[in-house]
Amino acid sequence: MSRAVGIDLGTTNSVIALIDKDGAPRILTTQEGSTTMPSLVWYSPRGPVVGEAARAGLDHSPDCTIFGAKRLLGRRFDHPEIRRLARTLPFELTEAPNGDTWVQLAAGRAIAPEEVCGLILRELRRTAEAFLHESVTSAVITIPAWYDAAQRQATKDAAQIAGLTVLRLLSEPTAAALGHGAHRGADRRFLVCDLGGGTFDVAVVDVDAGVFEVLATTGDPFLGGDDVDRAIIENLVRDVRQARGIDITSDAIAIERLRLAAQRTKHELSDAATAKLQISELAQLPSGRGVEYNRIVRRDELELWASPLVRRIEAPVVEALERAGRRREEVEEVLLVGGSTRMPAVRKEIARVMGQEPSALPNPEEVVAIGAALEVARLDGTIEGVLLIDVAARGLSMSTLESECEMVIAQSSIVPTREHRLLATRSDNQPRIEFDMWEGESPDPSGNRHLGRYAVVDLPLAPAGDVLVLVEVTLDTDGVVRLSASELVSGERLTLEQIFHAGLTRAEVSRLAKQVAEIDA
Amino acid sequence: MTQARTLHVRCSTWEQVDVFTTRKLRKGKLLSMKVPFETTIGSRVTLGLELPNQLVVAIDGVVQRASPIAVEPGKVETTARTWIEIELTGLTDDVMARIRTMASEESEQHTPPIGGTPMVRRKTAPVVDDLPADEKALFQHLSGELRRLRSAAVHDVLGVANDADAAQVRTSWKNLVRRHHPDLVARRNAPAISHLAEELTILSNRAYDRLRAALVAEGRGTIVGPTLSSPAGWLVGFDDIASGDGTISPRASQPRLQHVPDATPKPRTSPTLPPAQIHGGEAFEQRARVMLGQGQAQNAREVLAAALVVYPRSKSLRSLYYVATAVVALQDGEVMLATSQLENALAHHESCVEAAMLLDHVKKFGADRNEDLMRIFL
Numbered sequence: 001m002s003r004a005v006g007i008d009l010g011t012t013n014s015v016i017a018l019i020d021k022d023g024a025p026r027i028l029t030t031q032e033g034s035t036t037m038p039s040l041v042w043y044s045p046r047g048p049v050v051g052e053a054a055r056a057g058l059d060h061s062p063d064c065t066i067f068g069a070k071r072l073l074g075r076r077f078d079h080p081e082i083r084r085l086a087r088t089l090p091f092e093l094t095e096a097p098n099g100d101t102w103v104q105l106a107a108g109r110a111i112a113p114e115e116v117c118g119l120i121l122r123e124l125r126r127t128a129e130a131f132l133h134e135s136v137t138s139a140v141i142t143i144p145a146w147y148d149a150a151q152r153q154a155t156k157d158a159a160q161i162a163g164l165t166v167l168r169l170l171s172e173p174t175a176a177a178l179g180h181g182a183h184r185g186a187d188r189r190f191l192v193c194d195l196g197g198g199t200f201d202v203a204v205v206d207v208d209a210g211v212f213e214v215l216a217t218t219g220d221p222f223l224g225g226d227d228v229d230r231a232i233i234e235n236l237v238r239d240v241r242q243a244r245g246i247d248i249t250s251d252a253i254a255i256e257r258l259r260l261a262a263q264r265t266k267h268e269l270s271d272a273a274t275a276k277l278q279i280s281e282l283a284q285l286p287s288g289r290g291v292e293y294n295r296i297v298r299r300d301e302l303e304l305w306a307s308p309l310v311r312r313i314e315a316p317v318v319e320a321l322e323r324a325g326r327r328r329e330e331v332e333e334v335l336l337v338g339g340s341t342r343m344p345a346v347r348k349e350i351a352r353v354m355g356q357e358p359s360a361l362p363n364p365e366e367v368v369a370i371g372a373a374l375e376v377a378r379l380d381g382t383i384e385g386v387l388l389i390d391v392a393a394r395g396l397s398m399s400t401l402e403s404e405c406e407m408v409i410a411q412s413s414i415v416p417t418r419e420h421r422l423l424a425t426r427s428d429n430q431p432r433i434e435f436d437m438w439e440g441e442s443p444d445p446s447g448n449r450h451l452g453r454y455a456v457v458d459l460p461l462a463p464a465g466d467v468l469v470l471v472e473v474t475l476d477t478d479g480v481v482r483l484s485a486s487e488l489v490s491g492e493r494l495t496l497e498q499i500f501h502a503g504l505t506r507a508e509v510s511r512l513a514k515q516v517a518e519i520d521a
Numbered sequence: 522m523t524q525a526r527t528l529h530v531r532c533s534t535w536e537q538v539d540v541f542t543t544r545k546l547r548k549g550k551l552l553s554m555k556v557p558f559e560t561t562i563g564s565r566v567t568l569g570l571e572l573p574n575q576l577v578v579a580i581d582g583v584v585q586r587a588s589p590i591a592v593e594p595g596k597v598e599t600t601a602r603t604w605i606e607i608e609l610t611g612l613t614d615d616v617m618a619r620i621r622t623m624a625s626e627e628s629e630q631h632t633p634p635i636g637g638t639p640m641v642r643r644k645t646a647p648v649v650d651d652l653p654a655d656e657k658a659l660f661q662h663l664s665g666e667l668r669r670l671r672s673a674a675v676h677d678v679l680g681v682a683n684d685a686d687a688a689q690v691r692t693s694w695k696n697l698v699r700r701h702h703p704d705l706v707a708r709r710n711a712p713a714i715s716h717l718a719e720e721l722t723i724l725s726n727r728a729y730d731r732l733r734a735a736l737v738a739e740g741r742g743t744i745v746g747p748t749l750s751s752p753a754g755w756l757v758g759f760d761d762i763a764s765g766d767g768t769i770s771p772r773a774s775q776p777r778l779q780h781v782p783d784a785t786p787k788p789r790t791s792p793t794l795p796p797a798q799i800h801g802g803e804a805f806e807q808r809a810r811v812m813l814g815q816g817q818a819q820n821a822r823e824v825l826a827a828a829l830v831v832y833p834r835s836k837s838l839r840s841l842y843y844v845a846t847a848v849v850a851l852q853d854g855e856v857m858l859a860t861s862q863l864e865n866a867l868a869h870h871e872s873c874v875e876a877a878m879l880l881d882h883v884k885k886f887g888a889d890r891n892e893d894l895m896r897i898f899l
Contacts, residue, residue, distance in 0.1 A: 167707075208695075211695065211698075211699065378704070379704060379707045379708065380707070380708050381707075381708035387698070387699060387702055387704060387705070388704070389698060389702075410730070413726070413730050414726040414729065414730060415726070416703070416719055416722055416723050416726065417723055417726050417727055417730070418723045418727065419727075420830055422826065422827070422830070468826055470830055474723070476719070477703065477704070477719075488826055488829060488830065489826070489829065489839070489842060
């Protein structure tokens with residue numbers, strides 16, 4: 001008998017939860033006794049180190065210590081946000097043959113973010129197995145609501161690499177509402193704001209007699225606590241240059257120390273008006289003498305530095321309300337989730353945008369994982385009468401070789417859903433038809449995310465236009481796209497070939513899964 | 522001379538057998554696979570296809586291509602690995618027919634599997650007889666529902682009146698989802714039931730999304746729930762939404778994705794077309810007949826093709842499609858093609874009056890006097 005767990009795979013921290021024998025959700029603690037585990041992997045000379053232990057890597061070898069892999073998962077290397085991110089990361093990014101973003105290690109090895117996330121998931125899985133004394137083979141994993149199909153698939157691949165079967169990919173805002181216990185309370189109309197380490201998620205969720213209906217989801221994939229840290233670092237680096245006359249911009253180790261101190265200061269400033277930042281040895285002078293750096297940081301300073309980021313909160317919130325066809329007065333409760341919502345400036349901004357005070361959760365970091373654990377219980381029937389209804393965060397489009405993209409599934413369609421398109425041969429005895437799938441609704445392909453190119457092959461020989469191929473596009477409850485093709489008139493199933501496809505191939509995933517399983521042995 | 526090796530392919534479900542015979546094989550008999558031994562071109566192999574009913578079908582084959590797989594640097598492979606392509610000479614039509622018969626007998630009660638790319642998690646479908654009694658009943662109930670709803674119009678899927686307002690539509694959709702959502706049956710761990718539940722939910726969601734879009738377009742109050750942008754493309758299946766025609770049809774200025782022959786812009790509605798209130802496949806049939814009567818065989822054919830997407834099991838639509846194809850062929854003077862199309866029509870639906878009359882006509886006059894053809898449909 002194996003168990004299932006709920007996992008909040010975060011950009012900065014990950015949390016694992018399960019349902020106890022007495023039916024209560026429970027957060028598992030790591031070996032170090034913490035409820036959250038840093039989403040860090042250090043590719044040390046002695047093999048990968050995951051979690052708290054990998055913090056050491058941030059000091060020793062920042063170029064081999066991967067953090068924030070979730071932001072890279074399933075993203076194209078040429079995406080402007082990735083280009084921008086690449087300049088600020090201490091490790092190097094590289095382009096995979098299919099255009100995905102991979103991480104280039106100093107040792108010359110390129111690794112897929114799926115593998116990094118797989119290692120994090122495996123570590124969480126081992127935590128659960130150590131606690132339960134039985135094997136854990138399946139999980140509900142939470143993902144940002146705005147994740148596109150490629151990112152969802154990449155998350156599933158990461159789970160497979162970790163030896164976990166994904167019972168459900170649950171969107172984080174929904175998980176938060178579930179973890180908050182919304183299914184037990186009165187029917188309400190929620191707005192969930194999830195500002196984590198790396199991503200910002202907004203969802204309009206209705207709870208009506210146990211039915212959770214996500215009306216709209218939006219978000220900003222590159223807004224989170226890490227960005228606040230970066231803003232602090234930028235300002236402190238300037239301060240160091242002015243006060244000490246040394247430039248530490250290119251000193252990765254000094255920047256990393258500054259990052260840790262900045263994080264601590266940021267956390268302290270959530271409760272206090274001032275905080276003391278102390279680094280006993282920030283960098284070394286050419287003479288070998290260490291440079292000490294001490295400074296008092298005031299909350300208003302932090303808020304000034306973070307204000308460009310805090311201002312970015314408004315747009316996704318407004319857009320989510322608009323998509324849900326809802327005025328802000330109609331929202332009955334605003335839920336704040338994610339560690340970064342502890343920042344007073346963030347609370348203030350959300351209160352301003354929404355015109356009402358948000359609810360403060362006692363455990364904004366853990367509520368998503370609890371929601372994931374409750375989802376496990378819901379799927380196995382332990383919790384009855386609760387239903388989650390989700391919508392497609394983005395539309396799907398399709399194009400043939402020369403044409404513009406044409407929408408197949410509209411944004412905010414309720415999943416699971418299915419649409420079809422007809423393709424006809426254009427020349428006599430045409431053996432195959434190729435088409436592209438895109439995520440996004442822009443007619444211009446460059447405005448959309450390319451999911452893959454597919455071909456319907458082995459078509460029956462016939463004059464041009466006589467073979468009509470029916471391509472069915474299914475978007476399932478996990479938000480993953482499935483395709484199938486058949487000959488329209490005869491109804492015969494046709495072979496679909498993948499010419500190009502975002503993400504790892506099945507073979508690569510199983511190879512990595514094997515490789516990761518071997519580390520255990 | 523190497524000895525003939527036997528390779529086993531185990532199919533634990535009929536779905537897998539179907540996948541194997543239709544998708545894994547190229548040109549019906551070429552199979553590429555990875556094998557853990559070295560082999561040379563021309564060596565003989567026997568493929569043991571293990572069927573779910575414990576039968577093993579032995580199929581002879583000859584290796585057509587073999588290429589060793591490069592060992593990854595740094596990894597020691599203990600066994601040689603080779604990609605081979607086998608021509609299954611023993612897979613005659615007889616053998617295929619036998620497998621097909623067995624498959625159709627065994628999986629008769631299954632709905633056709635939704636296929637897909639390798640992205641799809643292949644689920645193993647259980648044999649119905651193994652299900653406990655209540656699951657069997659559930660299965661039958663769900664597949665019955667699915668059959669019924671598949672051929673129903675949107676309003677009937679949701680079980681609302683044609684003039685239902687937004688709130689009614691939403692309530693009945695919610696009730697449907699509450700009854701059929703795949704999550705509710707997930708605990709049973711029965712893929713066949715989950716699949717049926719998913720299909721039912723897809724149907725209800727689509728109907729709801731369509732009706733919602735139509736109601737919003739009609740301006741009948743703001744709708745509670747996510748707003749939708751109008752989907753473009755072939756939504757002919759839901760043309761029977763009275764208000765849907767002008768408003769959710771694709772933006773006319775945009776090039777169309779599907780390249781149905783001579784897809785010249787054409788009026789989607791004309792005053793002589795039947796009122797849109799008629800539901801189900803019949804509306805399409807009537808519409809197509811009117812078009813055929815007006816000599817617009819090409820347009821009729823397109824409408825029917827689209828209708829078949831929605832009502833794939835409708836015999837009369839299918840036969841009418843062949844009739845329309847035949848008329849198009851006649852207009853091009855291709856008597857042979859027309860005759861074969863008409864015979865097809867009759868094969869699908871014996872009582873297709875139009876096909877019989879046309880066939881008579883073609884036998885008498887060939888491709889001449891086409892103007893008489895139109896009268897058949899009036």
